[in-house]
Amino acid sequence: MSNLSDGTSDISLVEAAPWAILVADPSADWRDFIRMGITAFSPWLTVLEACSCAEAVDILTANRINIAFIDMTCCQFFSNRKDLTGKPFVVTLGEGSEAADVATMRKSGVYDHLVKPLDQDAITRILETYACMTLQTRILLVDPSDETRAAVSDCFAQSLFEVAVEEAEDAVSGIEAYMRSPADVVVVDRGLAEADGFQILRIIRAHNPGVRVVLMADEAANLRPLTYQGEIKPLARPFGPEDVDRVMHQVLGLPLPYKIWDQTRSSGL
Structure with a gap:
């Protein structure tokens, strides 16, 4: 990448x-x-x-x-x-x-x-x-809900980016998956982050300080206090493929295209 x-x-x-x-x-x-x-x-x-x-x-x-x-x-x-x-x-x-x-x-x-x-x-x-x-980005998705992981994976599949998503249901399996095959971007549920999600981030960052992280939550306001933790990018639910495109541009350091930048400016994210 x-x-x-x-x-x-x-x-x-x-x-x-x-x-x-x-x-x-x-x-x-x-x-x-x-x-x-x-x-x-x-x-x-x-x-x-x-x-x-x-x-x-x-x-x-x-x-x-x-x-x-x-x-x-x-x-x-x-x-x-x-x-x-x-x-x-x-x-x-x-x-x-x-x-x-x-x-x-x-x-x-x-x-x-x-x-x-x-x-x-x-x-x-x-x-x-x-x-x-168009170069494949490896995504590690960590969320305890099978339904949520399926929905998020579907959004990534519909995005502009070529991605390969590996799923994990908890911090332990997420850490094991990352150590086995380091991902370019780690996507973590905020609820998991409040319990042991930050533990997974600390361990992964000890292995790779530059790992890119996206944090999901049900409301944008709940994400802002947590995004200071090492360049974590917020992704507020509900979201769709265009929201995934926006956060992927941000987390990979790509300039936003005009239509996504305009929507981001309007939403305040």
Whole structure:
């Protein structure tokens, strides 16, 4: 896994995969600018260009595209089509009202929105985030309830991140599971934390001081007094896949996409 917040990484993001990337924009200047940013990130990535909505749809239908940078003028045309090959990681581009653009973005189900004019760092951020999200993250889920573990595992399965979830029902089995196969992220129930959950965290942190931790509880207010304990990230129930995406961005040190950042700002988390 990688930690982009401090500029360090355990992997080579550039060598992560031979991606195919679509750049769809009516402006040749913007297509050239984005292509240069992609090539600067890695010269081994395949870049396909489209100057119209119809051309973008043809490329998406005929090719398995990993990432698509799409101008807002093309976004609505293909967002609801069912004949596209695969499910590309879509980022929209626009120069208009942010509020209107974000509303369209959410309706279209895309990942993020970049406001023009943008710089090369914005393109690099998207590519680095995609690399991190598509590398499998190992999750250790510790919760005494079979039903809760199943529901949380389902949320992780529906998130944007590639994850492998191992479950444990108590602190002892959680510690054993971590020692057997160290996870990238440990997700612990607050009720367990009040009893012996902090014991599991102390033991795991003695083994790996940098382990990432997510703490679950029924109310957000109940999480705030506990999150000072070594960069613990809160996850308030009830939550869904988008909430899991938010906390995964935070715990892995990834910048939040606009739609998740906007929701986080509104909720106060």
